[in-house]
Amino acid sequence: MDIQRKAFEAYMADRYKNTVDQRVCINSDGDYMAWDMQVAWHVWQAAKASVPEGFVLVEKKNTEDWYLDDCEGMWWDHDGIDGSLCELDIGEVQAVEHKEYLITENNTLYATRVWDDANDQVDCWQFFKTQEEAEKAAAYCKAKFNDEPIEAQEQKG
Incomplete structure (x- = not known):
């Protein structure tokens, strides 16, 4: 039984006690025997599924x-x-x-110092989504800092 179904049944039992028949049909996909309980379950699901525009539902x-x-x-x-x-x-x-x-996203980023071409100097660190992108930026920065030809640095890698 999923967490929403458990929460729904606990709520119904607490709120309505024995006034609503909460039995489930034996040969069904979890339908309730009582019409009012079945309607309440559908309304519960619709309410939980509706998230207003601009909002997210997270654990x-x-x-x-x-x-x-x-x-x-x-x-x-x-x-x-x-x-x-x-x-x-x-x-x-x-x-x-x-x-x-x-936390909407949890992933690994790769950081390295980068070269500032406009000022011809090492700049602050920067994040990259892939290790390959970060290594390329790091190699470029190192080559520029050491006054190495860029082509020679690419051949080293």
């Missing part, structure tokens, strides 16, 4: 908790904020700003 496990360390001016996960909060004096209470972040 709670796809969120992360972050906490602000005012002294450092940085956001930390639970383990990171632990270091600061362990220093509280006995009996001291500290307010901690909390944010829950939604």
